[in-house]
Amino acid sequence: MGNKAYKFRLYPNKEQSVFLAKCFGCSRFVYNHFLRLTTDVYAKSKKSLRYKEWAKLLIELKSEFEWLKEVNSQALQQTLKDLESAVTRFFKKLGGFPNFKKKSNRQSFRVPQHFSIDEKGFLRLPKMTPIKMVIHREVLGTPKNVSISKTPSGKYYAAIVTEQDIPHAPLNGDKIGLDLGLKEFAITSKGEKFENPRYFQKSLRRLQIRQRRLSRKQKSSSNRNKSRLRVANIHEKVANQRQDYQHKISLKLTSENQRISAESLNIKGMVKNRKLAKQISDIAWGNFLTMLEYKGNIYGCEIYYVDRFFPSSKRCSNCGYIKEDLTLATREWECPECQHFWDRDINATLNLMLFCESKIPLEEGKSTPDQLVVRLGMNRNTGSGQEATSEA
Numbered sequence: 347m348g349n350k351a352y353k354f355r356l357y358p359n360k361e362q363s364v365f366l367a368k369c370f371g372c373s374r375f376v377y378n379h380f381l382r383l384t385t386d387v388y389a390k391s392k393k394s395l396r397y398k399e400w401a402k403l404l405i406e407l408k409s410e411f412e413w414l415k416e417v418n419s420q421a422l423q424q425t426l427k428d429l430e431s432a433v434t435r436f437f438k439k440l441g442g443f444p445n446f447k448k449k450s451n452r453q454s455f456r457v458p459q460h461f462s463i464d465e466k467g468f469l470r471l472p473k474m475t476p477i478k479m480v481i482h483r484e485v486l487g488t489p490k491n492v493s494i495s496k497t498p499s500g501k502y503y504a505a506i507v508t509e510q511d512i513p514h515a516p517l518n519g520d521k522i523g524l525d526l527g528l529k530e531f532a533i534t535s536k537g538e539k540f541e542n543p544r545y546f547q548k549s550l551r552r553l554q555i556r557q558r559r560l561s562r563k564q565k566s567s568s569n570r571n572k573s574r575l576r577v578a579n580i581h582e583k584v585a586n587q588r589q590d591y592q593h594k595i596s597l598k599l600t601s602e603n604q605r606i607s608a609e610s611l612n613i614k615g616m617v618k619n620r621k622l623a624k625q626i627s628d629i630a631w632g633n634f635l636t637m638l639e640y641k642g643n644i645y646g647c648e649i650y651y652v653d654r655f656f657p658s659s660k661r662c663s664n665c666g667y668i669k670e671d672l673t674l675a676t677r678e679w680e681c682p683e684c685q686h687f688w689d690r691d692i693n694a695t696l697n698l699m700l701f702c703e704s705k706i707p708l709e710e711g712k713s714t715p716d717q718l719v720v721r722l723g724m725n726r727n728t729g730s731g732q733e734a735t736s737e738a
């Protein structure tokens with residue numbers, strides 16, 4: 347069994363939009379309130395609060411702020427569960443520290459139960475009249491939850507998650523190494539290369555023109571609002587293109603392979619490099635890895651991250667020779683030991699894969715069986731990151 351999401355456009359009427367705004371607002375308020383509280387408590391006592399404590403405190407919060415009772419209480423609990431997974435990801439070093447939710451960004455809340463699609467195809471949510479929804483594909487499986495969102499350009503969507511039988515990746519499927527880059531978006535140890543489509547870069551000129559026009563419009567005029575929507579629409583289009591592209595690649599990788607070893611990325615650190623920052627946010631690696639992880643869970647493909655200090659480029663994956671003088675500019679090289687001729691990136695992915703395969707038996711006992719996303723570190727006691735290669 348696995349989960350699958352269906353995303354449909356929603357068309358709420360005026361009254362429904364007002365109520366949805368309330369739901370977004372309450373969810374944002376609760377998320378930010380408990381994120382702040384957790385940060386404060388952690389700073390003082392090094393104790394990290396989690397869902398159990400938050401859920402108790404939420405009851406008190408609701409008697410203090412009566413308006414929280416107007417919205418579906420399960421949606422607020424769900425917000426806390428989402429916060430918990432964000433905090434957990436951070437502590438597992440799989441993600442950055444959770445950000446506060448802003449009103450100007452995409453808004454959302456999730457309803458875990460008591461929702462349905464009526465005979466007219468409208469979406470029924472607790473405490474609301476049915477909302478018009480455009481269903482463009484059949485919803486299969488048992489509905490588990492629905493997320494309602496609103497984009498900065500003012501479009502509403504429902505993402506319905508259902509549970510259904512999904513064929514797992516073949517058990518004798520391939521074990522691959524994966525490298526993410528700027529020139530190519532992704533490269534696998536099987537030699538597949540996926541181009542970097544640079545959607546943002548392509549829309550940059552149009553965006554700059556629109557943004558210039560926006561900046562010349564008078565504050566709070568209706569023309570300014572129109573102009574703001576045009577800018578938001580370009581951003582959304584870019585985000586959608588990127589999302590589609592990443593969905594395709596992550597689906598292909600997780601459904602065809604049994605195990606993927608990727609390098610863990612220090613995206614925040616890389617974005618600090620100002621020359622590359624724009625390109626790196628355009629490529630959205632973090633987003634892609636999240637997709638890879640949840641699709642891995644659906645299709646039964648394990649995702650391993652290897653410490654980023656692992657010197658995957660310099661090592662010949664065929665014989666273990668370390669080419670110390672390998673420069674960043676060298677795209678291809680011949681191993682002086684075994685005369686193997688390498689494409690730099692493919693050699694690196696092969697090293698990642700080999701490193702994982704040698705490490706996994708040692709670490710297996712430490713990972714829980716239902717946890718398919720694992721970080722593999724190197725033995726830090728022996729010092730620098732070099733020792734990973736010398737043992738092979």
Ligand SMILES: [Zn+2]
Nearest residue numbers: 662665681684
């Ligand atoms: Zn060699």
